[in-house]
Amino acid sequence: MLSRSILLAFIVAIASFGQGTSAQRNQTFTNPILPGWNSDPSCVFVKERDNTFFCTTSTFLVFPGIPVFASKDLVNWKLASNALNRPEQFPELSTKSIGQNNGIFASTIRYRDGLYYIITSAINYAGNGVPILLFITDDPYDDASWRQPVLVQNPTFGIDPDIFWDKDGKVYMAVAGGDVSEIDVTTGAAWGTYKVWNGAGDRNPEGPHIYLKDNKHYLMLSEGGTEPNHTVTIARGDTVKGPFVGFGRNPLLTAKDTSNYFQTVGHADFFQDANDNWWGMALATRSGPEWEIYPMGRETVLFAMTWHEGDWPVLDPIHGKQRGPLPPVNRKIPGNGHWVNDPDVENFRPGSSLPRHWVTWRPQDPKLFAVSPESHPNTLRITPSFHNLTGAADFFPGEDISFLARKQSATLFDFNVDLDFAPKTQDEEAGVTLFLTQFQHIDLGLVHLPSRNGFSPLIPHLRFRVEASGKPGITVPETVLVPLPAAWCGKTIQLSLSAVSDEKYVLGAALASRPKDVLKVGSASAMIVSGGTGPYTGALVGVYATSNGGKGKTAAYFSRWRYNQVGQKIDHGVIAPA
Ligand SMILES: *[C@@H]1O[C@H](CO)[C@@H](O)[C@H](O)[C@H]1NC(C)=O
Ligand SMILES: *[C@@H]1O[C@H](CO)[C@@H](O)[C@H](O)[C@H]1NC(C)=O
Ligand SMILES: *[C@@H]1O[C@H](CO)[C@@H](O)[C@H](O)[C@H]1NC(C)=O
Numbered sequence: 001m002l003s004r005s006i007l008l009a010f011i012v013a014i015a016s017f018g019q020g021t022s023a024q025r026n027q028t029f030t031n032p033i034l035p036g037w038n039s040d041p042s043c044v045f046v047k048e049r050d051n052t053f054f055c056t057t058s059t060f061l062v063f064p065g066i067p068v069f070a071s072k073d074l075v076n077w078k079l080a081s082n083a084l085n086r087p088e089q090f091p092e093l094s095t096k097s098i099g100q101n102n103g104i105f106a107s108t109i110r111y112r113d114g115l116y117y118i119i120t121s122a123i124n125y126a127g128n129g130v131p132i133l134l135f136i137t138d139d140p141y142d143d144a145s146w147r148q149p150v151l152v153q154n155p156t157f158g159i160d161p162d163i164f165w166d167k168d169g170k171v172y173m174a175v176a177g178g179d180v181s182e183i184d185v186t187t188g189a190a191w192g193t194y195k196v197w198n199g200a201g202d203r204n205p206e207g208p209h210i211y212l213k214d215n216k217h218y219l220m221l222s223e224g225g226t227e228p229n230h231t232v233t234i235a236r237g238d239t240v241k242g243p244f245v246g247f248g249r250n251p252l253l254t255a256k257d258t259s260n261y262f263q264t265v266g267h268a269d270f271f272q273d274a275n276d277n278w279w280g281m282a283l284a285t286r287s288g289p290e291w292e293i294y295p296m297g298r299e300t301v302l303f304a305m306t307w308h309e310g311d312w313p314v315l316d317p318i319h320g321k322q323r324g325p326l327p328p329v330n331r332k333i334p335g336n337g338h339w340v341n342d343p344d345v346e347n348f349r350p351g352s353s354l355p356r357h358w359v360t361w362r363p364q365d366p367k368l369f370a371v372s373p374e375s376h377p378n379t380l381r382i383t384p385s386f387h388n389l390t391g392a393a394d395f396f397p398g399e400d401i402s403f404l405a406r407k408q409s410a411t412l413f414d415f416n417v418d419l420d421f422a423p424k425t426q427d428e429e430a431g432v433t434l435f436l437t438q439f440q441h442i443d444l445g446l447v448h449l450p451s452r453n454g455f456s457p458l459i460p461h462l463r464f465r466v467e468a469s470g471k472p473g474i475t476v477p478e479t480v481l482v483p484l485p486a487a488w489c490g491k492t493i494q495l496s497l498s499a500v501s502d503e504k505y506v507l508g509a510a511l512a513s514r515p516k517d518v519l520k521v522g523s524a525s526a527m528i529v530s531g532g533t534g535p536y537t538g539a540l541v542g543v544y545a546t547s548n549g550g551k552g553k554t555a556a557y558f559s560r561w562r563y564n565q566v567g568q569k570i571d572h573g574v575i576a577p578a
Contacts, residue, residue, distance in 0.1 A: 024275060026304075027326040029075050030576055031262065031318060032284065034300035034340055035568060036409030037538020039226075040106040040160070040207065041281040041300040042269045048114070051274045052333070054080065054140055055281060056118055057300060060103035060537050062359040063093065066118060068109070068140050069340065072330035074279065074302060079337030079357050083118050083135040085143040087363035090133060094363045095398040096124045100437035100470070100533045103362075104133075106160040106207060106267070116140050117185070119152065119163045119173065130157050132173070134185060141335045143356075153190035155181055164210040166240050176206035178219060180240065197235040197244040199223045200251065205233075207267040210240065214309050219244060220252075222266035226298065226536070228291050229256050230266030232282065234312065253282065253303075253315040261571045262318045263287050264298060270305065270313065277325050278305045284318050286411070286502075286569060287530075293503050295436070295526045296408055297538030320570025341578065344406060344563035348372050348380045358406050359540070361438070368402045379420065379557040380404070380543075384428065388546040390438050390467050405435060405542025408499070410565035410578040415541050416496040418512045420557040423448035426458055427548035430556030432495045434505055435540045436529035439470030443544070444495055444507035444521055448552070451483065460484040462509050464522030470533030480522045487511075492559075497541060502526065502569045512560075 034041065038057035045053050052070050055077070059065035064082035071077045084104060087094060097103050107120035118135040133149035152161070158175025163183075165171055173183045173190060178198040181190040199205030202223035211218045218236045231251035237244040255265040268282040284301045287294035304324025307313040316322055331339075338344075338357040346355060350372040370381040385402035387395055421430045423446070431445025444464050451459040464480040484493075492512035500506050503526045508518040529539050541563065545556040565578030 024325050026323040028321055028323050029302060029326060030568065030570060031301040031320055031322065032286070032299035033075065033281070033302040034069060034077060035296065036299060036407035037297045038300040039283045039298035039536060039538075040267050041283060042108045042209075043271050043281050044109050044111050045271045045273055046111045047274060048111075049140070053271070053273075054109055054116070055300065056083070056107050056109045058105040058107065058536075059084070059359075060101060060105055061093065061097050061362050062540070063087070063363040064143070064356070064359065065093070065104050066107060066120060066135065067357070068118075070140065070333045072332065073327045074273070075326060076329070076331050077340040078333040078335070079340070080141045080333070080335060081143045081146065081337070082356065083137070083146045085146065089146070089148055090122060092122065092124065092131070097362060097397055098124075100439065101536045105536070108162045108209065108269070110163050112165055114138055117163055119161045121159045121161055123159065130154055130159055132161050134163070134188065136185070150185065150188045152183055152188040155179075155190055155193045160207045162209045164240070167212065172210065172240055174208040174210050174219065176204070176208065178205055178208060178221060180210075194241060196237070196242050197221070197246065200233040200246050202229070202231060209269055211270060213307065220268065220270070222268065223251070224256065224266070226264060226266060226283070228263050228289065230254065230264045231256060232266050232268045232315070247312050252313060253317065255284065255318060259289055260318070261286055261288050261320065261569070262301065263289060263291055265301070265318045268315075273327055275325070275327070278307045278313065279303070279324070280305050280315055282318065288572060293526050293530050295529045295539040297534070297536070299538075320574065320576070340409070341565060343565065344561055346561040348378050348559060348561070350377050354404070355406075358404055358542075361401050361403055361435075362397060364400055364402070368400060369404055376420070376557045379559040380561070382430065382543065382545040382556045382558065384430070384545040384547045384552055384554065384556065386547055386549060388429070388548050389433060389435060389441050389443065389544055392549055401544075402546060403433070403435070403542060403544040405540035406563060408434070408539040408541050410499070410567060411502045411569040411575065412499050412567035412578070413541070414496065414498045414562070414564045414566060416494055416515070416562050417543060417558050418560045419446060419493045419495055420559070421446050421554070422490070423460055423552065423554050425547070425550055425552035425554065426450070427550040428552030428554050429463070429548055430543070430545040432497045432507070432543055433541075434497055434529060435542065436532070436534040436537065437470050439467060439533045440529050441467050442505055442507070442524045442528060443467070444497065444509065446484065446493060447548075449481070460489065462519070462521050464507055466524050466528060468528050471528060471531065474527055475525070476528065477522060477524050482519070482521060485519075499526070
């Protein structure tokens with residue numbers, strides 16, 4: 001008996017020894033690590049906050065914006081907060097962002113003495129400079145704690161700001177072009193601007209980050225533009241003011257001139273984990289070198305790296321499956337945010353609020369969207385906007401668009417939602433959409449239109465319609481108009497929108513009581529929502545209600561919202577389960 005318990009103790013000891021070191025062993029992970037439109041990642045590891053990694057990505061015009069994702073294992077990511085969660089934090093987002101690619105982009109997130117900092121730039125090609133905004137909080141899990149941003153001076157009109165604390169406690173901001181200024185995080189003053197290094201010679205040296213390692217200052221940039229020529233390059237110097245010398249074997253990382261499925265790799269940020277392993281995040285586009293079909297735009301990928309003392313960093317190239325010494329799996333992240341790879345199962349229960357990962361196109365009047373209004377519990381009521389998803393020639397950015405969405409986050413997905421809508425006035429419409437910009441979207445709506453048989457003047461129709469004016473020169477499917485089957489009138493309709501392959505969406509409708517009997521109404525190529533007027537953003541999946549410029553005021557009631565990730569394409573011809 002004694003020998004047996006000794007043996008048992010020995011086995012237990014071996015097992016726990018194995019566990020203790022497993023964190024250091026390489027594990028496989030699947031990219032993208034933040035699937036769906038998540039461009040320009042910036043990340044920080046905060047030992048002081050229970051060994052948590054925090055990342056942020058660009059949100060351009062959508063609201064809420066500047067999401068902060070949290071993870072303890074680098075693989076499972078949960079929305080912790082949205083730094084931009086009150087329109088008054090940056091009112092210009094509603095009114096001045098005329099182009100579809102304007103708004104907030106390319107932030108840097110850092111932690112210092114109990115505070116979290118996100119520095120970002122707001123782009124508005126209509127003119128009036130490039131405001132740099134510094135968001136600060138002491139609690140990255142609490143939307144309300146993100147303060148009104150500090151407006152930071154921008155002496156060189158640079159984009160993509162970085163924030164860096166030097167050994168002596170001085171704070172520096174680097175911007176695209178490799179210009180560095182000293183800044184005051186309280187007043188936003190910037191002074192003493194000088195150029196550190198403007199890259200290895202390619203165009204658009206941008207996305208700078210400064211690191212201090214082994215008593216050397218490193219400046220990392222991305223060059224070549226955020227398209228297939230994108231690269232990551234680096235230089236270093238003895239002080240933050242230089243002189244800086246470029247790495248002799250730049251670029252550090254690129255997918256340029258490769259046949260990889262993951263293209264446009266660049267805009268990276270580096271950080272260490274609790275075991276001092278180095279990691280990086282970058283953006284990449286799942287398109288192959290053809291770079292024609294990429295509805296999710298630029299997504300966030302994870303890579304392992306090594307960075308020996310006194311040496312230059314060595315970065316793993318980006319693939320769908322790669323390896324690194326991941327921390328152990330740990331899903332203990334506080335808050336009610338959405339886990340990035342979880343489905344949406346939303347029933348709009350009384351007393352609930354909208355999921356925090358859902359967005360509108362620019363900040364919208366919250367009164368347009370009501371969860372479980374008294375007369376219609378367990379629904380989302382959408383008050384129609386005068387303008388449809390496209391708007392009209394006289395559309396002004398401050399005007400309403402009654403549209404609520406989440407990101408397309410998987411190559412293959414199924415989205416379906418129930419709709420109760422009793423239109424009364426001509427052109428009133430409510431439906432589902434796959435949306436890239438106001439000028440590129442694929443819609444299936446229930447719309448009130450004159451009947452062709454003349455028995456009743458107006459009847460509800462199912463209408464499949466593609467807006468593709470933002471992508472001239474491609475084949476656009478014809479509009480499909482089907483009178484709503486008589487037996488469906490006055491009943492709950494289920495609308496569905498699925499990506500059935502990496503290049504095709506199918507939209508259909510059914511009676512909610514018979515969801516399997518789907519009437520397929522239309523299908524469209526994902527090329528329609530790749531690039532064009534949205535080269536920097538990515539597809540959203542959601543619902544809308546509009547009077548199409550008419551007098552209609554009839555609200556639409558959506559219920560039982562389901563979004564399921566089905567598969568991720570991670571290499572040519574390879575679909576992984578999502
Ligand atoms: C990428 O670089 C090649 C030359 O290496 C150039 O011909 C091409 O125009 C570049 N593409 C873009 C989008 O910058
Ligand atoms: C673990 O992965 C890293 C990053 O790819 C690599 O540098 C290292 O050699 C790997 N270690 C082992 C033991 O395979
Ligand atoms: C949007 O509404 C305008 C009228 O305001 C109309 O001309 C246009 O066809 C509509 N477009 C779509 C895609 O619904």
